Amino acid sequence: MNKPNRKQDALNYHSKGRPGKIQVVPTKPTNSQRDLTLAYSPGVAEPCLRIADNVEDVYKYTAKGNLVAVISNGTAVLGLGNIGPEASKPVMEGKGLLFKIYADIDVFDLEINAKTVDEFVNIVKALEPTFGGVNLEDISAPTCFEIESRLKAEMKIPVMHDDQHGTAIISGAALMNACEIQGKKLDKIKMVVNGAGAAAVSCTKMYLSLGVKKENLVMFDINGLLTPERTDLDEMRLQFATNRKDITNLADAMKNADVFVGLSAGNVVTPAMLVSMAKNPIVFAMANPEPEISYDLAIAARKDIIMATGRSDFPNQVNNVLGFPYIFRGALDVRATAINEEMKIAAVKAIAEMAKKPVPEAVNLAYNITNLKFGRDYIIPKPMDQRLITEVSSAVARAAIESGVARKTITDWDAYNEELLSRLGTNNKLLRDLTNKAKQAPKRVVFAEADTYKILRAAQIVKDEGIATPILLGNAERIREIMSENELDLEDVQIIDPKVETERSLEFAQFLFKKRQRKGVTLFEAKKLMVDRNYFGACMVHFGEADALISGLTKDYATTIKPALQIIGTEASVNRVAGMYLMITEKGPVFFGDTTVNINPTAQELVDITVLMDRSIKQLNIKPRIAVLSYSNFGSNGGEIPEKTRETVRILHEKYPEIVVDGEMQANFALNSELLADNFGFSVLNGKPANTLIFPGLASGNIAYKLLQEIGGAEAVGPILLGMKKPVHVLQLGSSVREIVNMVTIAVIDAQVKCAEAKPSKAKK
Numbered sequence: 001m002n003k004p005n006r007k008q009d010a011l012n013y014h015s016k017g018r019p020g021k022i023q024v025v026p027t028k029p030t031n032s033q034r035d036l037t038l039a040y041s042p043g044v045a046e047p048c049l050r051i052a053d054n055v056e057d058v059y060k061y062t063a064k065g066n067l068v069a070v071i072s073n074g075t076a077v078l079g080l081g082n083i084g085p086e087a088s089k090p091v092m093e094g095k096g097l098l099f100k101i102y103a104d105i106d107v108f109d110l111e112i113n114a115k116t117v118d119e120f121v122n123i124v125k126a127l128e129p130t131f132g133g134v135n136l137e138d139i140s141a142p143t144c145f146e147i148e149s150r151l152k153a154e155m156k157i158p159v160m161h162d163d164q165h166g167t168a169i170i171s172g173a174a175l176m177n178a179c180e181i182q183g184k185k186l187d188k189i190k191m192v193v194n195g196a197g198a199a200a201v202s203c204t205k206m207y208l209s210l211g212v213k214k215e216n217l218v219m220f221d222i223n224g225l226l227t228p229e230r231t232d233l234d235e236m237r238l239q240f241a242t243n244r245k246d247i248t249n250l251a252d253a254m255k256n257a258d259v260f261v262g263l264s265a266g267n268v269v270t271p272a273m274l275v276s277m278a279k280n281p282i283v284f285a286m287a288n289p290e291p292e293i294s295y296d297l298a299i300a301a302r303k304d305i306i307m308a309t310g311r312s313d314f315p316n317q318v319n320n321v322l323g324f325p326y327i328f329r330g331a332l333d334v335r336a337t338a339i340n341e342e343m344k345i346a347a348v349k350a351i352a353e354m355a356k357k358p359v360p361e362a363v364n365l366a367y368n369i370t371n372l373k374f375g376r377d378y379i380i381p382k383p384m385d386q387r388l389i390t391e392v393s394s395a396v397a398r399a400a401i402e403s404g405v406a407r408k409t410i411t412d413w414d415a416y417n418e419e420l421l422s423r424l425g426t427n428n429k430l431l432r433d434l435t436n437k438a439k440q441a442p443k444r445v446v447f448a449e450a451d452t453y454k455i456l457r458a459a460q461i462v463k464d465e466g467i468a469t470p471i472l473l474g475n476a477e478r479i480r481e482i483m484s485e486n487e488l489d490l491e492d493v494q495i496i497d498p499k500v501e502t503e504r505s506l507e508f509a510q511f512l513f514k515k516r517q518r519k520g521v522t523l524f525e526a527k528k529l530m531v532d533r534n535y536f537g538a539c540m541v542h543f544g545e546a547d548a549l550i551s552g553l554t555k556d557y558a559t560t561i562k563p564a565l566q567i568i569g570t571e572a573s574v575n576r577v578a579g580m581y582l583m584i585t586e587k588g589p590v591f592f593g594d595t596t597v598n599i600n601p602t603a604q605e606l607v608d609i610t611v612l613m614d615r616s617i618k619q620l621n622i623k624p625r626i627a628v629l630s631y632s633n634f635g636s637n638g639g640e641i642p643e644k645t646r647e648t649v650r651i652l653h654e655k656y657p658e659i660v661v662d663g664e665m666q667a668n669f670a671l672n673s674e675l676l677a678d679n680f681g682f683s684v685l686n687g688k689p690a691n692t693l694i695f696p697g698l699a700s701g702n703i704a705y706k707l708l709q710e711i712g713g714a715e716a717v718g719p720i721l722l723g724m725k726k727p728v729h730v731l732q733l734g735s736s737v738r739e740i741v742n743m744v745t746i747a748v749i750d751a752q753v754k755c756a757e758a759k760p761s762k763a764k765k
């Protein structure tokens with residue numbers, strides 16, 4: 001079961017800020033009166049008239065072609081049963097979210113009060129003009145079968161009941177691969193299916209089409225084994241009734257079975273049942289959120305098992321999330337009139353084949369696994385594998401074209417694949433990539449302000465995600481109190497209270513005294529300073545007892561950074577610190593500096609800042625393209641700032657020819673490559689916009705990033721402190737948990753680089 005704090009986390013996730021998970025965002029400019037005359041009356045009449053003349057133009061002038069309806073009546077929500085349309089809404093919004101993030105498909109989730117087939121069908125049919133496709137969801141059997149088949153027959157857009165066919169496609173691919181690994185033949189396997197609802201019936205039909213023999217399978221519903229003698233079964237279920245007389249219950253059926261498929265309810269299978277199965281058994285316990293038997297119990301019961309669940313927190317997640325975004329993407333892109341058998345089988349094969357191909361490093365990193373490869377714990381691809389969109393959507397689109405249901409064709413498949421990849425965007429990708437890089441070699445991060453909820457929450461997240469091993473500084477009793485009040489699970493994390501004098505804190509004080517004795521610090525004062533967690537934390541990092549220090553949530557920047565400067569100091573090569581922000585904007589990531597430290601830097605100081613930024617950005621595997629900003633372009637104005645920034649560029653070009661930098665220039669020229677090319681075709685930045693902006697002073701840098709954050713909707717990651725000998729990162733006063741987690745991620749990457757460069761020094765006693 002979920003731990004209580006995870007349950008509360010889930011509630012908070014849904015309720016915090018704008019309630020729910022989805023919003024509608026305009027895609028056209030709406031800034032001026034003119035924009036509005038185009039968007040609405042009178043301009044809007046023009047596309048209306050075009051569509052009235054030719055209804056197909058609705059795809060040209062409206063969002064229909066990329067809009068899917070996720071529709072439920074709430075009668076079979078996950079494995080939670082008939083909980084009603086309102087209670088199904090979080091699941092439907094969730095499906096909408098997955099459609100968007102995995103395949104860039106927009107969704108309206110529609111939870112409808114419609115219990116009878118007629119009511120349901122009439123509502124959905126009437127919606128056809130709005131949508132490019134319909135994803136039916138969590139509608140109970142047997143009504144779901146009639147609803148789907150009537151809508152498919154009566155509508156010209158693709159309709160798919162995902163619990164039936166999405167699940168059948170994914171579990172079909174998983175079954176093929178699992179049999180291959182376990183050395184079993186599909187036409188020989190003995191199969192037990194528990195559940196006889198929407199998902200179970202369709203999955204079983206798929207298995208039969210893949211080669212499983214009807215005489216080799218038995219099916220159960222809540223009332224037991226499906227047999228011809230039962231009078232409560234409809235046609236759909238009767239086709240899976242068995243005449244076998246040696247079985248009365250599930251335990252009997254499991255004896256010597258090769259495969260168990262669960263699409264029923266949680267915890268209905270026992271370890272003893274698994275023990276009785278044939279050699280090398282395959283168990284797909286797919287009920288959500290609780291599988292028919294837990295992953296841990298199953299693998300403890302049988303060493304030779306292939307075990308899969310519908311959950312994301314165990315290996316082998318057999319869940320329709322692997323299919324529906326990409327199946328609809330392919331269908332929408334060729335304007336298919338249906339999702340037919342050919343398209344489904346194409347999806348099965350694409351998914352099954354993908355699992356056998358080498359796994360990209362990004363996927364290993366995303367799941368914190370070193371070498372994911374086809375086998376017992378990896379029978380189908382992982383949902384975060386970005387290859388799914390190209391492999392599955394193109395297979396589905398191709399099958400639609402070849403089977404004659406496409407109303408649009410694709411000829412340049414390379415271009416189509418490029419288009420699919422560009423749909424995934426890069427914004428979130430950068431943060432995901434950075435997280436993955438951090439997870440590759442997590443580091444010990446000491447948190448100076450661990451007696452605050454936000455820090456502890458962030459520590460919990462980075463620990464759970466395998467980004468870092470937290471070390472908490474502060475009053476142990478107070479920290480434990482906050483943990484317990486908020487049900488945080490950090491019991492095994494090291495807590496150190498610098499206020500409690502220890503042999504180690506005295507050694508740290510001695511060290512500080514030696515370092516600062518000619519700068520007015522007595523031993524007595526050094527002992528007093530060591531009670532300060534920023535001094536203590538900096539000493540831990542200096543002596544290699546932690547790899548990075550995070551502080552600053554509750555104190556101003558200067559107070560926070562001072563101990564680190566005194567104890568750890570700056571890198572010898574530049575001997576300067578600077579602050580950089582990674583701004584995640586709609587147009588991609590842009591680095592801003594200096595935003596936090598140097599108030600009015602000279603030309604040489606701007607050179608140092610640029611060198612620091614160039615190096616740090618390269619450590620994130622990004623190629624910096626740097627613009628030195630001013631209010632002038634390449635000598636167009638005189639004055640202190642244009643002259644200073646021009647001199648900065650001159651020195652950089654002379655001393656650091658390897659750095660891609662130009663200026664001085666105005667920000668719009670830096671970020672608009674057409675503008676730059678039209679006016680200053682000679683610039684070394686020509687071709688692509690700059691991704692790194694050097695500001696002439698702290699005021700402009702700081703103001704620019706805050707404006708972009710507040711009114712430009714950009715996410716700011718930072719300030720990333722550059723130039724320290726060892727990783728110390730100073731949070732913005734009052735940072736959010738997400739900002740702290742991002743900062744820790746950057747600190748871990750910084751530590752990875754610095755640890756690789758130098759071995760930690762030993763404490764001098």
Ligand SMILES: NC(=O)C1=CN([C@@H]2O[C@H](COP(=O)(O)OP(=O)(O)OC[C@H]3O[C@@H](n4cnc5c(N)ncnc54)[C@H](OP(=O)(O)O)[C@@H]3O)[C@@H](O)[C@H]2O)C=CC1
Pocket residue numbers: 075076077078079080138139140141162163164167194195196197198199200220221222223262263264265266268286287288289309310318319320321
């Ligand atoms: N991993 C995945 O991708 C997916 C998982 N699922 C999961 O599969 C399950 C069923 O979903 P769905 O088919 O849509 O729902 P339905 O309501 O259509 O079907 C549920 C079926 O399970 C049967 N059932 C319930 N309890 C038991 C039990 N203790 N023993 C045997 N059979 C039982 C019901 O029997 P009766 O007919 O007699 O009521 C019914 O046949 C859910 O847990 C759902 O989360 C569904 C889709 C995708």
Ligand SMILES: CC(=O)C(=O)O
Pocket residue numbers: 077078079138162163287288310319320321
């Ligand atoms: C995954 C899914 O669709 C379900 O459990 O119903």
Ligand SMILES: [Mg+2]
Pocket residue numbers: 078137138162163
């Ligand atoms: Mg479902």
